[in-house]
Amino acid sequence: MGMFDTFLGTTQCPNCGSEVKLYEQTKNYECLMQDFKVGDYIDKGNLNYFYEFEQVCPECEETFTVYAAIRRGQLIGYYTNISGINILDFENIEDGYQRRIEYEEMCKNAIGVEAKRTYTKEPIPVGEVVNVLNDDWIIDEVYQEVLKEQENERLKSFLKWLYKNNYIYVCHNREGLKRIIVSRDEPYTSLKEYGFEAIESNIKKEEDFLKKYTIQSGCKLNRLFSNGMSFFIQNNMQEKLEQENIIVNDPKNELL
Numbered sequence: 001m002g003m004f005d006t007f008l009g010t011t012q013c014p015n016c017g018s019e020v021k022l023y024e025q026t027k028n029y030e031c032l033m034q035d036f037k038v039g040d041y042i043d044k045g046n047l048n049y050f051y052e053f054e055q056v057c058p059e060c061e062e063t064f065t066v067y068a069a070i071r072r073g074q075l076i077g078y079y080t081n082i083s084g085i086n087i088l089d090f091e092n093i094e095d096g097y098q099r100r101i102e103y104e105e106m107c108k109n110a111i112g113v114e115a116k117r118t119y120t121k122e123p124i125p126v127g128e129v130v131n132v133l134n135d136d137w138i139i140d141e142v143y144q145e146v147l148k149e150q151e152n153e154r155l156k157s158f159l160k161w162l163y164k165n166n167y168i169y170v171c172h173n174r175e176g177l178k179r180i181i182v183s184r185d186e187p188y189t190s191l192k193e194y195g196f197e198a199i200e201s202n203i204k205k206e207e208d209f210l211k212k213y214t215i216q217s218g219c220k221l222n223r224l225f226s227n228g229m230s231f232f233i234q235n236n237m238q239e240k241l242e243q244e245n246i247i248v249n250d251p252k253n254e255l256l
Helices: 097-109 153-162 206-211 231-243
Strands: 005-012 019-026 049-056 063-071 074-079 112-114 129-132 135-147 166-172 178-184 189-193 219-225
Touching (some): 005 074, 019 049
Antiparallel strands (some): 005 019, 049 063, 112 189, 129 135, 135 219, 166 178, 178 189
């Protein structure tokens, strides 16, 4: 399909009343791979109209029409019936309304993705604090996703091309809640439920994908530091640990 933009949001199925998550790709705008959410200004022409598309209810499997209301260029809501409605009767709403609501919900649940870069070339030391989703998280353990050995050279090159430098932090907040911070070389950071079970499994439900940590393709997870040990002490003890056959990255420290 090439480049496009996407309408995102929720509405109620007019047939059964179930909540339906909206996902509609469109080529009628700038096609910059933007996500359009309620409160976003999406039409630079400052126009007023209803943008029409169809969706299928996952519960009753009925197809219905959705009307995205655009007022002075701003997406102000979704409707399934616009009989008797005049778009000019609407007023504009808070800029970024849906994004604010979603961010507040992520902060409340301490799970989600924030447009904040936390990746650094050197790992953040154990005991240091990182602010993600409007809360301070104290680092307890540090891991790293590293590429597995591959015999197939084409697959090896492809996985290397996909790979992002990273550190994975197990942390807790002031209330003792444990989470995983996924900090990769990209302009955002994820906060996930604590747990490393089935990190390579194919997660099909969107809500599980947002909640659970999954490893990069073709990678294994190595433990770097834990138990409150600082990196300075860790580095100084490396030679002694190796002499005692306690290697920081030995197989027992590979979670996968």
